[in-house]
Amino acid sequence: MEEKKPEIEQISDSVVKSDGFSYLIIDRFDGLVVEDVEFHDAVIIDGRDEAFVRQIVRRIRAHKKHDIYLKPVYILRGATITDPFIQKLTDGTLYSLDQLPFLKDETERIRTRSSELKFTESISFEAQMIEKVICFMYTSEDRVLEPIPYVYADINYSYPILSVNFSRHDEHSILDILEIAEKEGIFESEFHDKVYLCGNCNSGRLSYREVCPKCSSSNSKTQDIIHHFPCGYVGPIDDFTNEIDDELDCPKCNKRLRHIGVDYDKPSVLHTCNNCGHKFQDYNVNAKCMSCGQDQRAEQLAERTIKKYTLTKKGEMAAINGFVTTAKDIEEIIGSVKYETFKTMLKYEIERLRQTEGSSNVCAIKIDNPSQVYSQLGSDVQKDLLIEIVKVIRSNIRSSDIISFQNSSTIVLSMNEIPTRIAKKILSEIIDILKRLMETTLKSMEVQFHTHVIPLDYGMSPEMHIHQLTKELE
Amino acid sequence: MIEEILDNYLRFLQSLNVGHFVRLFWFYIFFEFIRYFVIEWIVLNIWRLSKYLNRDKYEKARQEFLFENPLVSIIIPGKNEGKHIYKLIRSLKEQTYQNIEVIVIDDGSDDDTPTIGRDLEKAGWIDQFVRNEIRGGKASAANTGLRFCKGKFIVHLDADCSYDRDAIEKIIIPFYLDKQVGGVGGNVMVRNYKQSLATTLQAIEYFDTISIGRVVTSKLGVYRIISGAFGAFRADVLEKVKGWDIGPGLDGDITVKIRKIGYKIKFEQDAICLTNAPGTFKKLAKQRLRWDKSLIRFRIRKHHDVLLPNQSFKFSNFISFVENITYNLVLNVKWYVYLSDMIINYRSLILNILITNFLLYTITNFVKFVLYSVYRKRSHAPMSYFLIYIPCMVIYFGYYLRIVRSVAYVQELFFKLSYNDPWNPKKTSQHAKRMGL
Numbered sequence: 029m030e031e032k033k034p035e036i037e038q039i040s041d042s043v044v045k046s047d048g049f050s051y052l053i054i055d056r057f058d059g060l061v062v063e064d065v066e067f068h069d070a071v072i073i074d075g076r077d078e079a080f081v082r083q084i085v086r087r088i089r090a091h092k093k094h095d096i097y098l099k100p101v102y103i104l105r106g107a108t109i110t111d112p113f114i115q116k117l118t119d120g121t122l123y124s125l126d127q128l129p130f131l132k133d134e135t136e137r138i139r140t141r142s143s144e145l146k147f148t149e150s151i152s153f154e155a156q157m158i159e160k161v162i163c164f165m166y167t168s169e170d171r172v173l174e175p176i177p178y179v180y181a182d183i184n185y186s187y188p189i190l191s192v193n194f195s196r197h198d199e200h201s202i203l204d205i206l207e208i209a210e211k212e213g214i215f216e217s218e219f220h221d222k223v224y225l226c227g228n229c230n231s232g233r234l235s236y237r238e239v240c241p242k243c244s245s246s247n248s249k250t251q252d253i254i255h256h257f258p259c260g261y262v263g264p265i266d267d268f269t270n271e272i273d274d275e276l277d278c279p280k281c282n283k284r285l286r287h288i289g290v291d292y293d294k295p296s297v298l299h300t301c302n303n304c305g306h307k308f309q310d311y312n313v314n315a316k317c318m319s320c321g322q323d324q325r326a327e328q329l330a331e332r333t334i335k336k337y338t339l340t341k342k343g344e345m346a347a348i349n350g351f352v353t354t355a356k357d358i359e360e361i362i363g364s365v366k367y368e369t370f371k372t373m374l375k376y377e378i379e380r381l382r383q384t385e386g387s388s389n390v391c392a393i394k395i396d397n398p399s400q401v402y403s404q405l406g407s408d409v410q411k412d413l414l415i416e417i418v419k420v421i422r423s424n425i426r427s428s429d430i431i432s433f434q435n436s437s438t439i440v441l442s443m444n445e446i447p448t449r450i451a452k453k454i455l456s457e458i459i460d461i462l463k464r465l466m467e468t469t470l471k472s473m474e475v476q477f478h479t480h481v482i483p484l485d486y487g488m489s490p491e492m493h494i495h496q497l498t499k500e501l502e
Numbered sequence: 503m504i505e506e507i508l509d510n511y512l513r514f515l516q517s518l519n520v521g522h523f524v525r526l527f528w529f530y531i532f533f534e535f536i537r538y539f540v541i542e543w544i545v546l547n548i549w550r551l552s553k554y555l556n557r558d559k560y561e562k563a564r565q566e567f568l569f570e571n572p573l574v575s576i577i578i579p580g581k582n583e584g585k586h587i588y589k590l591i592r593s594l595k596e597q598t599y600q601n602i603e604v605i606v607i608d609d610g611s612d613d614d615t616p617t618i619g620r621d622l623e624k625a626g627w628i629d630q631f632v633r634n635e636i637r638g639g640k641a642s643a644a645n646t647g648l649r650f651c652k653g654k655f656i657v658h659l660d661a662d663c664s665y666d667r668d669a670i671e672k673i674i675i676p677f678y679l680d681k682q683v684g685g686v687g688g689n690v691m692v693r694n695y696k697q698s699l700a701t702t703l704q705a706i707e708y709f710d711t712i713s714i715g716r717v718v719t720s721k722l723g724v725y726r727i728i729s730g731a732f733g734a735f736r737a738d739v740l741e742k743v744k745g746w747d748i749g750p751g752l753d754g755d756i757t758v759k760i761r762k763i764g765y766k767i768k769f770e771q772d773a774i775c776l777t778n779a780p781g782t783f784k785k786l787a788k789q790r791l792r793w794d795k796s797l798i799r800f801r802i803r804k805h806h807d808v809l810l811p812n813q814s815f816k817f818s819n820f821i822s823f824v825e826n827i828t829y830n831l832v833l834n835v836k837w838y839v840y841l842s843d844m845i846i847n848y849r850s851l852i853l854n855i856l857i858t859n860f861l862l863y864t865i866t867n868f869v870k871f872v873l874y875s876v877y878r879k880r881s882h883a884p885m886s887y888f889l890i891y892i893p894c895m896v897i898y899f900g901y902y903l904r905i906v907r908s909v910a911y912v913q914e915l916f917f918k919l920s921y922n923d924p925w926n927p928k929k930t931s932q933h934a935k936r937m938g939l
Contacts, residue, residue, distance in 0.1 A: 253646060255638045258933035260748045262638070262645035280744035291933060295610070295634035295642070298649055307650050309632045310620075 036128055043068065046128035049135050053104070053125075054084050062087045063499050066095040070135045075106030075121065078114070085117045089164075090192040092435060093498075094147055097160065098167050100138045102131060112176045116188040119168070141167045148350035153402045153410060153436040155351060157193060158209045162347040164189045165339050173206075173337040175220055182319065184223050184232040185334045194399040197319065200230035201402055203332050210335075214343035214351070217335035224315070224329040231319035236326070238311035244323055245303035246314075252294040258283060264298045361415055363422040363431060370432035370440060374490040377444055382486035388444040389451040389481050390493050393421070393459070394501045396476035398437035404473050410436075413475075417462060424458050438498065448483045455479050507853065514854040526848065526855055529840040530862050533833055538711075539866055542718050546877050549721040556679075563678035567671075571601050574670060575653030575737070579607040579643030583661030584615030591627050593664035599671040603629040606661075607647040610637030639926045640730075641746040648745050656740055658753075659775075660731040664693070666774040673734040673773035684739040684765025685757060686773070687725065688732030689713050693776035695883055700786050702891050703898045704779040705883065706871070711899075713771065714874050720769035724822035727754040728767060732775035739765055748934040750925045751796025758805045761819050772879050787906050794910030795920040797830055802915075804939055834907050863896040 037045040042053045052065055055074035065071055065088055073084050081103060091097045103109060106121040119134055145163050150156055165173060178186035182196045183203070190202045209215050225232050237246040251264040254276070261267075261280035268276040268285060276285040276292075285292045300307050313326045339347075365373070377388055395401060402410055414433075421431055421441065431441045443451040459477050466475045480500040482493065524531060553560075576594065578587070587606060594604055606628050608615050619631035630650050634643060644658060655674055659665070666672075669688060676686045690712070695705035719725040728735075730753035743759040746752045757767055780786040801808075801823055808819045844855050871892055875885055913919040921935035922928075933939075 253634075253649065255634070255636075255642045255646075257638075257930040258748075258937055258939070259744075260639070260641035260645060260746055260752075260930065261744055262642050263649060289929075293636055293638070293929075295636045295638055296632065296646065307652075308630060309650070310623075 036125060044072075044125060044128065047132040049132065051102075051128065051131075060084075062091060062096065063093075065091075065099050066093065068099070069139060070100040070102060070119075070131065072102045072104050072122070072125075073106075073118075075103035075109055078109050078111055081106065081109060081114055082111060085114055086192045089117050089189060092156075092437075094142070094145070094160075094163060098138070098142045098145075098163060100131070100135050113178055113180070113186055113188050113191075116176065117192070137169075138167050141169070144348055146348065146350040150351070150436070153398060154205050154208050156436050157190060157205050158212070158214060159347075159351040160193070161187075161189050161209070162214060162339060162343050162351060166344060166347040171339045171344075173215070173339070175334045175336065182231045182233060183225060183332070183334075185221070197229065197231065198399050198402075198404070200225060200332070201399065203334075206335070206337060209343075210337065212346075213340060214346055215337035216340055217337050219333065220336045221334040223332050223334055224326070225332055226315070226317035226320060226322055227324055227328045227330055228322040229317060229320040230330065231317055233318040234315040234329070235318055236313060236315050239314045239323075240299075240301035240304060240306050241308055241310070241312045242306040243301060243304040244312070244314055245301055247302040248311075249300050249302060251298050251300070253296045253298050254285070254292055255295050256280065256283070256285065256292045258291060262295075264300075361418050361433070363418045364439075365430055365432050367432050367434055367440075370430055370442070371490050371494070373430055374442060374484075374493065377442060378484055378486050378488075378490060378493075381484055386445055387447050388442065388484045389446070389448050390484060390497060391441050391443055391451060391455055391479065391481040392434070392497045392501055393417075393439045393441075393455070393462075394478045395437040396478050397474075400473070401475055402436075405470075413470075416465065416469075420461050420465060421458055424454060424461065434494070434498070438501065440494070440497070443481075448481055452481050455481055511854050511857055514851065514858075526844070526851070527858065527862065529837060530859060533829075533836065534863070535866065537829060539870060542714065543873070545718045545721050546714065546874070549717055550877060552721075560675070560679060564671075564675050567675055567678045568599075572654035572674075573652055574599065574602045574655045574657055574674060574734075575647075575651035576602055576604045576657045576659060576670070577607060577644060577647035577651065578605070578659045578661050579609060579640055579647055580661040581609040581637060581643075582611045582613045582615055583608075584611065584613060584618035586662040587615075587618060587622060587628075589664055590659065590661055591622060593667075594670075595627070596667050597665070597670045598668045599674070602657075602670060603651070603653060605630045605632060605647050605650050607643040608633040609640065609643035610634055637927055639748060639930050641748050641752050641926075642930070644752075645745040648740060651737060654737055655734055656737050657732075657734045658730060660777065663690075663731050663775050663777045665732070665776070669732070669773045669775060673732070673770050676768045676770055677734070677736060680766060680768070682764075682766045683768050684736055684760040684763075685728050685767045686734045687716065687720075687728035687757075687767070687769045688734070688773040688775045689716075689769070689771050689879075690729050690731050690775050690777050692779045694778045694781065695887075697781050699891070699894070700783050701779045701781055702888065703894055704786065706888050706891060706895060707898070708779075709878065709888075710867075710870055710874055714877065716769040717771050717877070719822070719825070720767075722821075723766070723818045724825055725767050725769050726757060726822050726826055728757045729753060729775075731777050732773065734773075735760070736765075739763075747939060748926060748930050749796075750792045750920055750923050751800055754796055755800045755804070758800065758808065758819075761816070761822070762805070762808065764816070774879070783902065790903065790906045791910045791913070792920070792923060792925060794830075794907045795914040795923075797826065798911055798914035799918075799920050801827055802831075830907065831911060834904060834911065837904060838908075859900075860896050863900060864893050867892050867895045 039045055044051050044053060049069040051070050051072050052068040053072045054060060071088060073081050075081050085101060088101060089097050100119045103118055103121045105123060120131065145166065161173065165171065173187055175185040175187055177184060181191060182199045187202055191199055194201060210217050223232050226234060239246045240248055251266060253262060254265055254268055255262045256278045259278060259281040261278055267279050270277055278285065296309060298307055299311065314323050315326055315329055316323045374390060381388055405413065418431060425443060429441060429443050431439060434440050459479055462477060478501055480497055482497055484493065591604065606619050608619055616633055622628045623631040632646055632650055634646055655677065657670060657673065673686050673688050677683050690708060692701055692705035692708050694701050716725055733753065739760055742763055743756065746756050761767055780789050808823045844852060848855060918935060921931045
């Protein structure tokens with residue numbers, strides 16, 4: 029009897045269906061909207077170009093929405109891909125679309141495990157990151173978070189699912205976040221290695237050089253020092269050379285040097301700096317940061333421990349029940365309401381509009397570079413920053429309007445009973461004030477804001493409003 | 503018995519007339535008393551007077567020095583001296599003159615000196631720690647140090663010494679008083695004078711004989727040894743003489759070398775250094791045997807040309823050598839001649855002669871000790887402490903040191919034993935011996 033071939037249905041150029049699962053095929057950047065991943069069961073990336081795969085995987089796994097970053101990702105024709113970073117962040121490879129039915133079990137497994145998870149939408153950045161890691165580990169059924177030596181990582185090691193959320197320059201913050209998770213009992217750790225990072229910018233891209241202890245120049249000349257026994261003369265070998273032959277003659281007593289150990293020896297060396305002329309015997313070892321250019325003594329580097337983390341039972345439960353930290357989560361900020369409350373109030377406002385036909389709006393303000401803000405400010409200052417932002421927003425909107433945090437980088441607010449045009453204007457003024465505030469308080473760093481306003485439509489659910497709003501912000 | 507001796511001695515004193523006194527104590531009168539008391543005292547007064555008259559000149563030189571503010575390189579060569587370095591560096595950090603660079607040279611130490619040195623360098627307490635993995639001897643270590651120096655003046659220190667706060671300032675000023683000065687010796691005093699009888703007697707010797715003796719010879723222009731424990735040199739002059747030659751006795755040798763190329767050598771009494779003297783007479787004998795051998799090795803052999811009327815002949819150098827040889831080697835021999843003279847001709851009076859000599863020397867030592875206190879700048883110890891030890895100086899100087907000196911001269915004159923001294927590595931000494939250096 030002939031075996032029944034599994035059915036593969038081509039829905040469009042970029043979507044195929046197999047065994048009831050919808051697979052989004054990504055083979056080019058053009059027209060790619062990562063948010064579309066949410067509407068499919070898995071993603072298949074064309075693996076012919078490793079850089080392309082790396083970039084797409086990054087965009088999916090770095091996404092804030094769990095419906096996107098937890099999706100199974102497969103690589104088509106990815107046999108040649110050796111990048112460990114990609115391997116850690118993907119769920120398998122296939123040689124042709126004909127093999128799609130073989131992915132059924134894996135896709136099903138990930139979907140099932142994802143559905144077991146509950147998400148807390150913490151407004152603490154660390155909590156958000158920890159939740160993301162443990163959820164990803166839970167769905168991947170991988171209890172070990174192992175650092176991989178990675179040439180593209182600024183700290184020389186990468187924890188891929190965490191690293192994707194940070195720019196290369198801010199990757200060092202990962203180590204702090206993992207430490208917090210360890211303290212919370214989410215992980216157990218095991219020493220793996222030590223890394224030395226630039227004391228200025230925390231980059232591990234360092235060039236170690238032997239330098240002059242006076243001027244730190246690496247331009248120097250090294251010569252043997254010769255001690256001539258008969259007369260006690262000590263000097264660099266240059267003092268003993270002559271212009272006629274290769275022999276060595278003592279400049280003090282004019283005797284010819286004959287036999288090392290018998291009439292002379294070389295007890296040490298002399299380094300002469302070609303920059304400042306300083307003569308010395310021991311170099312300093314300096315590390316030049318290839319990211320910020322800072323040249324520093326090896327002792328001034330920041331020593332960090334790289335650990336291998338294992339998810340604990342508590343960590344697993346935190347993934348299932350939603351992770352709320354006890355120490356680092358940001359309490360409700362005065363002037364804002366909890367996100368769940370916001371959604372309920374939004375629902376009532378939509379209901380109200382259905383009867384009154386007024387004009388109300390829902391708006392979002394998003395910090396575009398939250399990982400940079402976190403890595404440079406740290407958690408306490410970041411919290412103060414959020415408090416200040418809420419104060420500014422609160423003083424520019426009416427008291428009946430509601431503010432809430434969707435997550436640590438996205439603020440949502442309702443602006444009821446005003447035209448959308450006015451709401452946009454108010455929002456634009458708020459952003460101007462916030463930018464000025466940031467310029468004066470955080471001189472070394474630019475905080476980027478992105479805003480969007482949509483009018484409430486009583487034909488749409490609160491969830492759809494928020495989905496539309498956040499999609500625009502992405 | 504004692505009464506009989508005393509009675510006999512008093513009768514001897516009563517019978518003495520001037521001619522008889524001169525005949526019996528000619529050694530004391532003509533050599534010891536005249537050279538080591540009368541001439542010394544006269545020169546000390548001249549020195550004191552000229553110092554007073556030149557006080558403005560001195561102040562001007564000091565101002566010139568401080569205004570120029572030259573870099574002074576301090577080199578500290580040594581083997582297994584790590585344990586002493588901290589104390590030394592602490593006294594250097596206290597110096598009133600601070601434009602200094604401190605270079606410690608480790609001559610192949612086999613203890614924890616390298617660790618100590620590197621730590622001090624890292625902590626910024628010393629500017630450079632230089633290590634020769636293979637021991638080459640003190641001269642090679644000092645010469646290695648020269649390679650790393652940048653200063654206009656080089657100060658050579660011993661690691662087991664420490665220095666007065668103004669020692670570096672004081673030792674450099676003479677270079678500004680007279681541009682022909684090529685080297686200046688500092689004033690070494692005994693730090694551990696209370697440790698034992700040996701160190702107490704050495705402390706008195708350093709006060710009266712070494713320090714005052716150097717003031718006098720310096721004033722006369724015949725000062726002959728810049729102590730290795732504390733000596734300053736012009737860097738260009740050291741370059742001309744190509745550094746130190748093989749020791750032991752390299753500090754006296756380099757002084758002669760500098761003199762021979764026409765530079766003056768001065769002693770600066772106010773530049774004070776404290777050192778640890780050997781604690782036992784056995785150790786002291788070992789040290790002095792080494793010192794005394796160098797008279798034969800360097801003055802009589804290596805630099806005998808100073809005594810010859812050749813092109814580089816200099817009267818002051820000639821006198822310096824003659825004075826040194828006369829009052830050490832010749833007088834040492836003469837003393838035995840004197841002793842023989844007395845034994846042969848005045849055998850029956852020998853006890854009375856010895857008692858009289860003892861009294862003469864002791865009285866002279868007391869007088870000198872008290873009188874010279876006027877010429878001493880300061881002391882780190884109460885003078886009264888030493889008074890009861892003065893009578894011991896007759897034995898110390900007259901017998902102990904004289905015997906040690908005699909042994910040293912015989913060992914060096916006839917056996918050239920300085921070349922076998924483990925103070926210097928054999929690999930270098932054998933070459934020096936072969937070349938007569």
